[in-house]
Amino acid sequence: MNDMQLGNQNIEMDGDGFMLEPQLWNRDLAALIAKEDGIENLTEDHWKVIEIIRNNYEEKGMAPMVRVICKETGLKLKQIYELFPLGPARGACRVAGLPKPDGCV
Template sequence: MDIKDFEVDGDGFLTKPELWNEEVAKMFAKSDGIEEMTPKHWAVVNIIRKNFEEKGNAPMVRTICQETGLKLREIYELFPLGPARGACRVAGLPKPDGCV
């Protein structure tokens, strides 16, 4: 399986978020230079995924911190492209609107 097997938008976000699974997450992470998805990475991704499935959008970074117990700076370190282009993309969400 390869990223090329999935339809993504111009920014590399999954066009059909329902096709997402853990393998997809690992592939997207790897393409962003995250060699290994650690438990902390998964904690962030799972919260984002849960929020998306329940509310249809990406959570506030506050919610991510609150639910995972991670510090803000840790999240930026885990996902160098940030919560939107980094973590939300790995979690299979569509690209959020706005300046991200």
């Protein structure tokens, strides 16, 4: 388990760096995770993707399919990979504070 430290709060992560308690997520933690993934600054487009992922998780208990993210943000798949070089599942879901999505290796 690779925990993260945000201020005086310890955030438990699984062995792949996904949050074990997504309810502890906040924007500061997202920025910290993003930096760990090589994303220096979260832009408005990053936040659009993150918001859609989090809303879908809160409503349905899972991350949205990539085509849903593309449709709701107006971004092309290539743009999502440019924003999150590790991809929508490994990168965007991790920054959004979700547990490891099913099928994510």
